[in-house]
Amino acid sequence: MNIEEFKERIEMGEEFQFYYLDESYWISQNEEGLYLTRERDSNSQSFKTTDELFEKGTIDNKKIKEIWDEIDI
Known part of the structure; x- marks a missing residue:
């Protein structure tokens, strides 16, 4: 899956x-927004839209698109 398909599915x-x-993360959502959560300590970032998640969401101070090739889904 490429990053555009990933974004569309979200x-x-x-x-x-x-x-x-080797760290587990979740992208989840409810009626209030989307959440990027690190499983180890439940550290969570919240966003209103998918675009905001991909523009502002970070893992190790890097955006998802910057580390896409290192992500294992």
Whole structure:
């Protein structure tokens, strides 16, 4: 899956667990927004839209698109 398909599937309401550097993360959502959460400590970032998630969401101070090739879904 490429990053555009990943983003489209999130926009359709899918939720994902993925791994980056052997750490587990979740992208989840509810009626109030989307959440990027690190499983280890439940550190969570919240966003109003999918675009905001991909523009402002970070893992190790890097945006998802910057580390896409290192993400294991």
